[in-house]
Amino acid sequence: MPLEPDPDLGWEVTMLYDEPFFPLTVQLVAWAPGVTSPIHNHATWGVVALLSGQEKNTFWQRSPTSEFSDRIELAADLLLSPGGILCLMPDAIHQVEAIGDQPTISFNLYGETNYDQRFEFDLNRFTAKNF
Numbered sequence: 001m002p003l004e005p006d007p008d009l010g011w012e013v014t015m016l017y018d019e020p021f022f023p024l025t026v027q028l029v030a031w032a033p034g035v036t037s038p039i040h041n042h043a044t045w046g047v048v049a050l051l052s053g054q055e056k057n058t059f060w061q062r063s064p065t066s067e068f069s070d071r072i073e074l075a076a077d078l079l080l081s082p083g084g085i086l087c088l089m090p091d092a093i094h095q096v097e098a099i100g101d102q103p104t105i106s107f108n109l110y111g112e113t114n115y116d117q118r119f120e121f122d123l124n125r126f127t128a129k130n131f
């Protein structure tokens, strides 16, 4: 069965491999056209290969102030087309948007996720919560 985004959520993850006590996960991820992810980190390394669709990745970096330790600011963006590969370092903060009129499908490989350090960032409130 082909991978398709959930019609209600607008995205879908199929876990291909998740070995307990072994630091590696493999996923196929699909996003519906026009859907944008939260701004988030993975708190581990990752390799993303886009298989179909067009995916815009926007990168953010931490820019803390004395008042807001989880403040972030825009760093860069990258347009992924089929065959494009993105490497994420553990401190990477990004946001994914499926652009174009086709769903995206990507092959994702991640190291061991430290969920205590995985966050969703709120750009307007300068806050982060576990994701």
Ligand SMILES: [Fe+2]
Pocket: 040, 041, 042, 094
């Ligand atoms: Fe991500």
